[in-house]
Amino acid sequence: MPRMRARNLWVKVLFYGGLATVAVVLLVVFSGVAVGGFDQRAGKPIPQPVPFSHALHAGEMGISCRYCHAAVERASYAGLPPTETCMTCHSQVRAQSPLLAPVRESWEKGTPLEWNRVVEVPDFVYFNHSIHVAKGVGCATCHGPVHQMPVLYQAKSFEMRFCLDCHQAPEKYLRPREEVFNMNYQPPAEQLELGRRLVEAHGVNQANLTDCSVCHR
Amino acid sequence: MEHKPAAGDSALIQGEHTYETLSNKLAAVVEKPPPRAWWPVFLIGGLGAALLLYAILVTFIRGLGTWGINIPVGWGFDIVHFVWWIGIGHAGTLISAILVLMRQDWRDSLNRLTEVMTLFAVLCAALYPLIHMGRAQNMYWIFPYPNSLGIWPQFKSPLTWDVLAIMTYLTISTLFLYLGLIPDLALLRERAQSRFTRILYGVLSLGWTGSATHWHRYRAAYVLLAGLATPVVISVHSVVSLDFAYGVIPGWHITVFPPFFASGAIYSGFAMALTLIIPLRKWYRLEDVVTNRHLDWMAKVMLASGLGVAYIYLLEIFIAWYSGEPFEIRQQLWRFSGPYAPYYWAMMFINVGVLQLMWFPRFRHNLWVLFIVSIVANVGMWLERFVIVIISLSRDYLPSSAHLYHPTWVDWSLYLGTLGFFLFGIALFIRFFPPIAVAEMLHLLHKLRFHRHEKEGGTIPYRDGQDPHTPR
Numbered sequence: 223m224p225r226m227r228a229r230n231l232w233v234k235v236l237f238y239g240g241l242a243t244v245a246v247v248l249l250v251v252f253s254g255v256a257v258g259g260f261d262q263r264a265g266k267p268i269p270q271p272v273p274f275s276h277a278l279h280a281g282e283m284g285i286s287c288r289y290c291h292a293a294v295e296r297a298s299y300a301g302l303p304p305t306e307t308c309m310t311c312h313s314q315v316r317a318q319s320p321l322l323a324p325v326r327e328s329w330e331k332g333t334p335l336e337w338n339r340v341v342e343v344p345d346f347v348y349f350n351h352s353i354h355v356a357k358g359v360g361c362a363t364c365h366g367p368v369h370q371m372p373v374l375y376q377a378k379s380f381e382m383r384f385c386l387d388c389h390q391a392p393e394k395y396l397r398p399r400e401e402v403f404n405m406n407y408q409p410p411a412e413q414l415e416l417g418r419r420l421v422e423a424h425g426v427n428q429a430n431l432t433d434c435s436v437c438h439r
Numbered sequence: 440m441e442h443k444p445a446a447g448d449s450a451l452i453q454g455e456h457t458y459e460t461l462s463n464k465l466a467a468v469v470e471k472p473p474p475r476a477w478w479p480v481f482l483i484g485g486l487g488a489a490l491l492l493y494a495i496l497v498t499f500i501r502g503l504g505t506w507g508i509n510i511p512v513g514w515g516f517d518i519v520h521f522v523w524w525i526g527i528g529h530a531g532t533l534i535s536a537i538l539v540l541m542r543q544d545w546r547d548s549l550n551r552l553t554e555v556m557t558l559f560a561v562l563c564a565a566l567y568p569l570i571h572m573g574r575a576q577n578m579y580w581i582f583p584y585p586n587s588l589g590i591w592p593q594f595k596s597p598l599t600w601d602v603l604a605i606m607t608y609l610t611i612s613t614l615f616l617y618l619g620l621i622p623d624l625a626l627l628r629e630r631a632q633s634r635f636t637r638i639l640y641g642v643l644s645l646g647w648t649g650s651a652t653h654w655h656r657y658r659a660a661y662v663l664l665a666g667l668a669t670p671v672v673i674s675v676h677s678v679v680s681l682d683f684a685y686g687v688i689p690g691w692h693i694t695v696f697p698p699f700f701a702s703g704a705i706y707s708g709f710a711m712a713l714t715l716i717i718p719l720r721k722w723y724r725l726e727d728v729v730t731n732r733h734l735d736w737m738a739k740v741m742l743a744s745g746l747g748v749a750y751i752y753l754l755e756i757f758i759a760w761y762s763g764e765p766f767e768i769r770q771q772l773w774r775f776s777g778p779y780a781p782y783y784w785a786m787m788f789i790n791v792g793v794l795q796l797m798w799f800p801r802f803r804h805n806l807w808v809l810f811i812v813s814i815v816a817n818v819g820m821w822l823e824r825f826v827i828v829i830i831s832l833s834r835d836y837l838p839s840s841a842h843l844y845h846p847t848w849v850d851w852s853l854y855l856g857t858l859g860f861f862l863f864g865i866a867l868f869i870r871f872f873p874p875i876a877v878a879e880m881l882h883l884l885h886k887l888r889f890h891r892h893e894k895e896g897g898t899i900p901y902r903d904g905q906d907p908h909t910p911r
Binding site for chain 1: 584585586587588589590645646
């Protein structure tokens, strides 16, 4: 009965193939290798109305983050610069550059530039820049090497596990306060020891750092 | 294999049967057109299933506000019916798993139907927590899988255990049902008249040829599954009960809840099995294989487990008094005399009072009494879940938070809908698959008519002087 055999072979291939597929899917899901693999935003450059380069301004020229994002030490929102901030330099420097036409237009009309949002956390997350800066979390820890980005992109995918990684063990990431805005800071070899001292010195309240209500209010 | 007194056992299959007549009779349920009574059940069930779909749609589109739930009664009819259906499923697992390990031959004609009952009851039950979440599309959040949130479900919560318990239950009862079906599917394949049925049963029977190797593996797998399923009979409803017992609500926070729920589950499960089997055996003329002895045994199991439930009702009152806890005592008084008192006393009347009829053989042997008691018992178990879930929640600690619960038409439609879906599913199942396990029954016939005499020694005096192997 060769026909019967052939049919049985097909049934077996289907059966064991299906079984193997299910096993592989379960393995992939429960091993966690695919977690975060579907994030759409991280690493994707967002086009802007003005081709502003952080690599030029923050990197080559070394302008401090706070020159433009002035509210970062006092407010939950780091703040975007008003056109006036751009014009402090660009009324003199490259004042006729065609690339800067939208800036001049905004300056003349008094309407703000409409930047496209790059870094985003969901609406149900309460994030405050000032507390993180005050406790010694460096800009680059979350935003990545902004001083090397000609076009800005979100460096890390801001999933909850990203936040929890630090909230569960802040000593892994904290810096001395004076290094927060240093884009070229390299953590020392004894980071954990330094971090533990900084947790103490900056008064980080670790007891409630992983409470739901710290971020979800 | 050891035998109980032969007279009792041989009565398990009545009438003069050979293998051929018995398998013809049992396969006829599927092969012949259904009896007239099948159509109304099928249609009413179908309408109910449609109503269920409509109520689910309303719930999804307009939200949980269409239900009667409020604060503090956040668990309303949805949880009442979840617990009710899960309980009903338990008879199937008990009959298929525990009784097979105990080598109770009388289960052979009951296990298929009760396993089907279990499957559809668990499906009905599983529906409620899903829609109760409000955002059913996110139901996978309750599973413990590595995720981008970096957190796990709360493993200390019985609600998490509940998910695993129900999933295990669904898996095991489906596997059990399917494994038992395989020889029967092969039988139907061989007997199939049309190409469609031959392909349908052929694919489903997974290449079963009935060889000795197949039977050997089948038996091993069956007993292994029975061993795995046995703890499930006790554990599933115990875990469900912990959903309540872990809460600090007066009336819930009692350590006796797991055995309370487990015995209630077996009680309601056997009651539902009787409700289904009594009409089924009449309509399909299966009195030969589902004898009055079977029904008598089921009624006895119902009585035994029901007495456990009744005992704990009385114990609850005692515990409330003995605890000296003012809120527990107030909760008991609220049940006795609050606005929901009729529900409480109806529950007591049925599950403590009506149940006692089952002591008397006269009532156990009267099909009408048995049928009505079996229906009333499930009304009683419904009332019990109403008492536990809704009466307890409607009044907890603060008098200011007390609030009564008024179910809406959506709540009622969901309930009637699952009843319809249950009937619809079972009606469809017995249209395509035999509701009595043919292979098990042939095996039983072989044991009863063949090996009994062999044991007694000498030649084999067949009951009617004829070898059951030869067709008439």
